[in-house]
């Protein structure tokens with residue numbers, strides 16, 4: 120029986136780490152649904168995979184296999200299939216995720232609202248909660264480090280009040296013990312790579328951590344950028360408009376997260392300029408986002424998101440509400 124483990128379409132470090140850790144430990148095939156050449160854009164993931172001895176030629180990327188050839192599919196770090204993979208629905212047997220459960224499939228679910236999906240996968244592997252028929256191999260040092268890195272990035276080194284949970288802390292501590300490495304040093308190395316925007320073009324930055332939804336007949340894209348929007352090299356407004364046009368988006372949401380000294384800051388901007396934006400900002404504020412007008416970046420109105428506990432994971436479902444009401 121052939122089983123595929125598939126991560127989400129943003130393919131961030133959390134997703135990639137969960138996918139590889141689970142696939143390696145169960146002898147399944149790890150599938151990362153982005154083109155192989157786009158892995159390069161995730162500098163922190165490239166670095167950590169190398170540190171953990173992961174041979175990327177063993178991974179399968181978009182266009183490198185036919186997922187419909189597999190007997191079973193396990194979804195990690197997402198619980199909804201994007202339209203291009205909807206034919207896989209009857210094959211989904213298991214889901215491990217930390218996003219809001221919107222899945223109507225009859226699959227075995229491990230879904231809990233913690234900071235990182237890697238905490239759920241780590242817990243499963245540490246506790247030997249393996250549903251595979253094959254014997255459970257011990258969690259290797261490298262796999263423990265890979266999962267730990269994902270947890271640290273998603274929880275800002277376990278420091279962020281939300282979304283960090285007890286589970287994240289407990290699993291991270293156990294993984295650190297197996298991996299034999301400290302949290303802070305690993306986090307600093309990862310963050311340094313993740314927040315270095317200088318090596319990318321604006322177009323690459325928009326593609327780097329991207330998700331898309333269709334709700335209420337509207338196609339909305341979400342770009343997460345790890346640096347202040349005004350510090351993106353080149354012309355962000357023009358690049359973002361091109362990006363939205365190419366993907367035929369109705370709306371594009373730009374979200375940034377960055378540090379000013381020790382202080383975490385976040386921004387949000389909606390494109391194009393239209394009345395939907397006012398309605399959306401009002402709705403997000405009614406849900407506690409605390410968006411305050413900041414300056415303009417060319418034609419884009421920037422908002423400072425004072426509630427830095429909210430990330431795309433919280434904002435995206437709210438925007439879905441706006442689209443469908």
Ligand SMILES: [Mn+2]
Nearest residue numbers: 133134196236
């Ligand atoms: Mn995740």
